[in-house]
Amino acid sequence: MDTEVLVVGAGPTGLTAANELLLAGVSTVLVDRLPGRSTLSRAGGVQTRTLELLDQRGLLDPLLAGGDHPAGGSHFAGIPLPDAPADAPGPGAFRPRRPWRSVPQVVLEAFLEEHLAGQGLTVRRDHELVALAQDEEAVTATFADGRVLRARHLVAADGGHSTVRSLLKAEFPGRAGTVTTIAADVRLSGADDLPTHHRSPDGHWTGIFPLGTDGRGRPLRRLAMGGPGRSLPRDVPITEEEIREGLRAVFGERVQLLELCHARRITDAARQVARYRHGRVFLAGDAAHVHLPLGAQGMNGGMQDAFNLGWKLGAAVRGWAPEGLLDSYHTERHQTGTTVLRNVQAQGLLMDWAGSRDPDVLATRDLFTELIALPEVHRRLSEVMSGTATRYPMPDTGPHPLLGGPVPDADLGPVRLHQLLRSGRGVLLDPQGALAEALAPWSDRVDRVDRFDGGAPVEPMLIRPDGHVCWVGTPETLRPSLTRWFGAPHRAN
CATH class of the missing domain: 3.50.50.60 (FAD/NAD(P)-binding domain)
Structure with missing residues (x-):
């Protein structure tokens, strides 16, 4: 090899x-x-x-x-x-x-x-x-x-x-791509304090996101734009004038292109x-x-x-x-x-990428905007877009709100919970100090932590190296989860 x-x-x-x-x-x-x-x-x-x-x-x-x-x-x-x-x-x-x-x-x-x-x-x-x-x-x-x-x-x-x-x-x-939009790294004037997303009555739209600064300390932005007549083949070069026309369609003369650093066309494939x-x-x-x-x-x-x-x-x-x-x-x-x-x-x-202004799409967007204002809908979509909604199936375990999901951080006294995962090994939280014997056959793959001086109270919990909780429960149910995720127990000499 x-x-x-x-x-x-x-x-x-x-x-x-x-x-x-x-x-x-x-x-x-x-x-x-x-x-x-x-x-x-x-x-x-x-x-x-x-x-x-x-x-x-x-x-x-x-x-x-x-x-x-x-x-x-x-x-x-x-x-x-x-x-x-x-x-x-x-x-x-x-x-x-x-x-x-x-x-x-x-x-x-x-x-x-x-x-x-x-x-x-x-x-x-x-x-x-x-x-x-x-x-x-x-x-x-x-x-x-x-x-x-x-x-x-x-x-x-x-x-x-x-x-x-x-x-x-x-x-x-x-599905193959049906519409192209522009993504570009730019310097702009007149874009300070503007909301991220903008849409004109005739269907043109932009998204403007911060990218930090360039080598001279000047603010850079990621610009996305599209709308009627702006879906061009991916191999058509993007010019400064095309960017300026898109900005004018949404902002008039308020936002100006100062520099086009890079640009490409992306599809909805x-x-x-x-x-x-x-x-x-x-x-x-x-x-x-x-x-x-x-x-x-x-x-x-x-x-x-x-x-x-x-x-x-x-x-x-x-x-x-x-x-x-x-x-x-x-x-x-x-x-x-x-x-x-x-x-x-x-x-x-x-988002109506092509700027079709389809009445059915616009009505659906208006309704969805109202729904997002509901706390439960807002919370769910925030979890989806932040990546924290991911839950993996965890057989051999009972239901628990943390099970299968990414473990949040916590102050455990001398360290934070996330710091315990820096070794790339599994972690067993054992706040009562009752799980040492159960873990011993897997101690070459899983770290046990039982010191929580001044830290927040947490439940006994087994965490995979990728930060997902794979067991929360009683000592009797720990061994099947250890075996499923960390293999057969090693034998003492």
């Missing part, structure tokens, strides 16, 4: 997967076909769930310290979903969730790549994959220059036009692979699912794919993965991807 795991694609998904694998002690090679990182921001925001995962790995504070990354509220179909106030109490003993932060994808990629380099892993660029084969023991990847790499497993994180997916001939059902696992190959991120980039759910979803997969591959390589653990990656993330595609397609309809 050249390596235990080969990761193809050095975007946020591939970089996150590589970091998770290194944390699990797995030899990893990360390749990308491009000679260097993209300079286009693409996604512009990191949702609550991804912020929590980065915090659980000790990466969030260094990331946010590296620039201007303001907090912001999310939206559903352009209808604002303000976050709860920072001082709002969390559920029970838990801290309030973190609000969405503005972090352009290009900044996130640079940060993650530098973090990996600090651990001795550098991206191998100019690696264009041209052939793929697998047998009972490994995957063999061949590149355009004749280089060959052999690995036990391969993670395909090579984007919406995935070469790996094509070589696998993987089913990719869904919505597809998802039928299977996330193909033998020793695992599809993640845009290689597994493509949709409109609303709320940066593509980038965030891809990173969350990687957090889900990384520790499971680590368990398989290190020999303690229970039966079905690798298959649970498809089970859990395919359902999550399906849910995201559904909400994005609903948003695309309500």
